[in-house]
Structure formats: C-alpha cells, structure tokens
Amino acid sequence: GAGVSQSPSNKVTEKGKDVELRCDPISGHTALYWYRQSLGQGLEFLIYFQGNSAPDKSGLPSDRFSAERTGGSVSTLTIQRTQQEDSAVYLCASSLRVGLTLTPDTQYFGPGTRLTVL
Amino acid sequence: KQEVTQIPAALSVPEGENLVLNCSFTDSAIYNLQWFRQDPGKGLTSLLLIQSSQREQTSGRLNASLDKSSGRSTLYIAASQPGDSATYLCAGGGSQGNLIFGKGTKLSVKP
Numbered sequence: 001g002a003g004v005s006q007s008p009s010n011k012v013t014e015k016g017k018d019v020e021l022r023c024d025p026i027s028g029h030t031a032l033y034w035y036r037q038s039l040g041q042g043l044e045f046l047i048y049f050q051g052n053s054a055p056d057k058s059g060l061p062s063d064r065f066s067a068e069r070t071g072g073s074v075s076t077l078t079i080q081r082t083q084q085e086d087s088a089v090y091l092c093a094s095s096l097r098v099g100l101t102l103t104p105d106t107q108y109f110g111p112g113t114r115l116t117v118l
Numbered sequence: 119k120q121e122v123t124q125i126p127a128a129l130s131v132p133e134g135e136n137l138v139l140n141c142s143f144t145d146s147a148i149y150n151l152q153w154f155r156q157d158p159g160k161g162l163t164s165l166l167l168i169q170s171s172q173r174e175q176t177s178g179r180l181n182a183s184l185d186k187s188s189g190r191s192t193l194y195i196a197a198s199q200p201g202d203s204a205t206y207l208c209a210g211g212g213s214q215g216n217l218i219f220g221k222g223t224k225l226s227v228k229p
Contacts, residue, residue: 004161033215033216033217035217041221042207042221043162043209043217043219044219045216045217048214048215048216050214091161091162095215097215105215106164107164107215109154109162
C-alpha cells in the first residue's frame with residue numbers, strides 16, 4: 001500500500017518568509033510525528049499527534065513553529081518568519097497505537113522535505 | 119532527559135564480515151527501541167523494533183538485542199553485503215511514541 005508522503009520534496013525560501021510543509025500519513029495510522037534533521041545533527045523530535053487528542057508540542061524549537069492535523073489525517077507544519085538555522089530536512093512519520101494501552105508501534109517515515117532558507 | 123549514543127560513528131568492513139553496531143541510552147524507561155537505516159538523500163527505513171518487554175528481534179541477517187538494565191542495544195549484521203552500506207540509526211521510544219535518535223553509524227561494506 002501507499003506509504004507516508006510529503007510535499008514539497010524541496011523548498012527554497014528567503015529569510016523572513018513563511019513556509020508550509022505537508023504530510024500524508026499511511027491510511028489508518030492514528031499517530032503522526034514530525035522530526036527534523038539538520039546538517040551534522042541527529043534527528044530531532046518536533047511534535048506528535050494522536051487521534052483527536054491535543055498534540056504534544058514539547059519538541060518545537062520556538063513559537064515560530066506550529067502544526068495542525070485536519071480530520072485526523074493530513075498534517076501541515078508551518079514555520080513563520082523563517083531563519084537560516086531552520087534549514088534542514090523535515091521528516092514526517094506515522095504509526096499505529098496498538099492494544100489497550102496504546103503501545104507505540106513501528107514508525108514509518110516519509111521521504112522528507114528539504115528546506116533551504118537563504 | 120533521554121540521550122542516545124551510537125558507537126562507532128563510522129565503520130568500514132570487507133564484504134562477508136559479521137559486524138555489530140552499538141547503541142546506548144541514558145534513561146532505561148523506554149517503551150521500545152527501534153533500528154533504522156537511512157540511505158543518502160532518502161528517508162528512514164525501519165529495520166527492527168524491540169518492545170521494552172522483549173530482549174531481541176530478528177529479521178533475516180539482522181538481529182537486534184535490548185538490555186534495559188545496562189542501557190544498551192546492539193544490531194548484529196551477518197554476512198555483510200555492499201547493499202548494506204548506509205547509515206544505521208537507533209532510537210529510543212517514549213510513552214507517547216516520540217523517538218529520541220542517536221547520530222548514527224555510517225557503514226561501508228566494500229566488495
């Protein structure tokens with residue numbers, strides 16, 4: 001079946017502009033995660049959605065970052081007033097939550113969006 | 119705060135060798151431990167997931183172990199092939215499923 005898809009695959013923007021990154025999770029997956037991978041850095045958790053619950057925003061680096069998930073499916077990550085340090089690959093992942101305790105299951109990643117802020 | 123460390127940062131081996139990649143984590147209260155591979159310019163591919171109640175998982179030539187008490191996981195690759203060349207990432211999963219990643223081991227398998 002179809003995997004996680006992200007768009008655009010590449011985005012070049014000027015410092016100070018806003019950008020929106022889109023993620024389509026695997027159908028039926030209730031959990032959705034955003035990460036970013038900066039050059040020379042490891043993968044960094046940004047935000048997590050589970051069903052209709054309030055998102056876990058604990059990883060967002062500043063208030064310029066926000067995300068929403070409409071209808072429990074597609075998610076958009078928005079970065080306002082972009083800075084050069086925002087340049088990175090932004091990865092989205094989705095997973096099932098299994099069992100009565102909603103145990104986290106395997107995360108499946110999309111190909112990422114490479115953001116370059118000039 | 120959970121921290122994940124991977125050693126070595128890079129590894130080069132001849133084809134056919136068995137090898138071990140190491141991962142350590144500081145907080146033993148993880149819900150799972152997941153291993154991924156990342157090919158240049160591509161996303162992550164999940165290899166193995168070990169739930170906190172498990173000790174190991176196997177898939178083909180790959181075997182991953184988890185020792186929560188010592189804060190360690192290893193990924194064993196048998197009979198390595200040039201196609202195994204990639205960066206291997208381990209990640210510890212929290213209660214909400216968010217993953218804390220190590221910086222990876224870049225593996226090169228030479229024919």
